[in-house]
Amino acid sequence: MGYRNILLAVNLAVDPVYLLQRAGKFAQRCDARLHLISVVPAEERLADAPLEARLARLKSESFDYLRSLSVELPCRLGVCEVVCGDPIREIELASRQLNADLVIAGHRQSRSLLARLRDQTAERLLGEGRYDLLILDESGSFWRPPLRLVVCVGLADEGEPLLLRASQLSQALGAQLHLLHVVEPVAVAHSGLELEYDPTGWLVDHQQLAEQQLARWAAGLPQPLASVRVLMGSVSRLVAAEAADPRVALVILGRHRKGERRLLGSHVHAILRQGGGDMLVMCHSASE
Numbered sequence: 001m002g003y004r005n006i007l008l009a010v011n012l013a014v015d016p017v018y019l020l021q022r023a024g025k026f027a028q029r030c031d032a033r034l035h036l037i038s039v040v041p042a043e044e045r046l047a048d049a050p051l052e053a054r055l056a057r058l059k060s061e062s063f064d065y066l067r068s069l070s071v072e073l074p075c076r077l078g079v080c081e082v083v084c085g086d087p088i089r090e091i092e093l094a095s096r097q098l099n100a101d102l103v104i105a106g107h108r109q110s111r112s113l114l115a116r117l118r119d120q121t122a123e124r125l126l127g128e129g130r131y132d133l134l135i136l137d138e139s140g141s142f143w144r145p146p147l148r149l150v151v152c153v154g155l156a157d158e159g160e161p162l163l164l165r166a167s168q169l170s171q172a173l174g175a176q177l178h179l180l181h182v183v184e185p186v187a188v189a190h191s192g193l194e195l196e197y198d199p200t201g202w203l204v205d206h207q208q209l210a211e212q213q214l215a216r217w218a219a220g221l222p223q224p225l226a227s228v229r230v231l232m233g234s235v236s237r238l239v240a241a242e243a244a245d246p247r248v249a250l251v252i253l254g255r256h257r258k259g260e261r262r263l264l265g266s267h268v269h270a271i272l273r274q275g276g277g278d279m280l281v282m283c284h285s286a287s288e
Contacts, residue, residue, distance in 0.1 A: 002172060003032040003132075005078065007100040009091050009121060010038040012062050017069065019106045019138045024073030026104070026134070026142075029173055035078040037094045038066055039087040055084060088124050095131055103131050106138035126255070126281065133255070133281040140278070143249035147175030148226070150242045151252040152182065152235070155210055160217050162254040165282055167221045175249065176226040179218065180242065181210050182235045207232070236271050243277030255283045 008023045010016045020036075027034040040059055063082040070080055079098060083090050095103055105122040122135045151166035153159040163179065170177035185203055210230050218225050231238055243251045251271075271279065 002168075003027075003030045003102045005035060005098050005100045006030070006032045006102045006104060007035045007037060007091070007095050007098055007131075008104045009087070009106075009125075010036055010066060011106060011121065012038050012066065014106075014108065014138065016066075016106075016138070018140065019104075019136060020069055020073060022136050022140065022142045023104045024075045027073075027075035032102070033076045033078040034073065035094070035098050035100065036066060036070055036080045037091060038062055038082045039090045040082060040084045041087065059084060087121050091121075091125065100131050102134060104134045104136060107135050108138050130283055132283055135279045135281070137278055143278075145174070147173055147249045148178065148247055149173070149175045149250045149252060150178045150180055150248050152180045152239050152242070153214075153254065155181070155213055158254055162252075162282055163217050164221065166252045167223060167225075169252075169280075171223050177223075178226050179214060179228045180239070181214055181230045182238050183207055183210060183230060183232045184235060185232055203232075240271040240277075243271055243279060245277075248277065250278045250280055252280045252282060255281050 006023070006027050008020070010019065024034060040055070040062065059082045063080070066082060067080055070077055079094075081094070083094075091103065094100070103125060105125055107122045122133070125133055147170075149166065149170045151163060153163050167177055183203070183206060207230055211228075214228055214230070218228060239251060239253070242248055271277075
């Protein structure tokens with residue numbers, strides 16, 4: 001598994017230097033081409049000629065600034081463009097045109113509520129596209145070895161290919177991969193009641209079955225896992241704790257299929273609100 005074309009969405013309203021450096025180093029490690037796009041939000045129809053001229057000048061100046069920052073990046077560079085319109089629509093359009101298999105978006109934890117309401121690009125991209133989405137802390141530094149990746153998987157059919165892709169990525173990055181599965185007691189106990197099982201016994205059985213299934217999946221990986229854990233509790237709370245752990249470089253989650261996508265999205269939103277960290281949301285359809 002490898003990325004070939006990575007699209008970085010750059011918000012020039014905030015300092016983009018750290019985000020560019022982090023994305024450039026990631027693309028270098030993946031031997032991928034890095035494409036840059038910055039979207040200037042504006043109305044689709046601009047009847048005022050002076051306003052159109054100011055917008056054209058803003059786009060030109062933004063492009064010159066973005067290009068000047070990109071020349072120092074260590075990776076292979078592709079398209080660099082500044083466009084005008086709705087950020088999500090323009091990023092989606094660019095991802096299709098460039099055949100991007102990964103989109104990178106920045107996220108900031110220390111921003112005010114008003115600023116976060118104005119710019120929710122990473123969160124809005126969660127339900128879009130057939131690409132993977134890497135959400136990076138814009139103010140953070142690039143990962144330092146030894147690299148520790150944590151992949152959180154469910155027991156559905158998509159869990160095994162997600163684990164395989166995470167293992168291939170960790171191998172490419174020279175990182176250790178830790179596997180985490182979270183059992184939510186309320187949901188499992190409710191299933192036990194529907195099946196007329198004792199809730200406590202059904203919970204223990206579910207945990208044991210999870211451990212056995214994860215062990216079978218782990219046996220087929222190209223490299224051994226550093227650890228396998230099955231924890232009980234809230235998915236968003238436990239994964240947020242992993243993401244906030246300074247020893248963890250990256251948390252990997254799966255973007256579920258249609259009906260389950262909203263549930264995953266709520267987890268990721270909650271994780272970002274609880275402290276975030278760097279997260280890679282892998283699209284299951286990317287491996288199909």
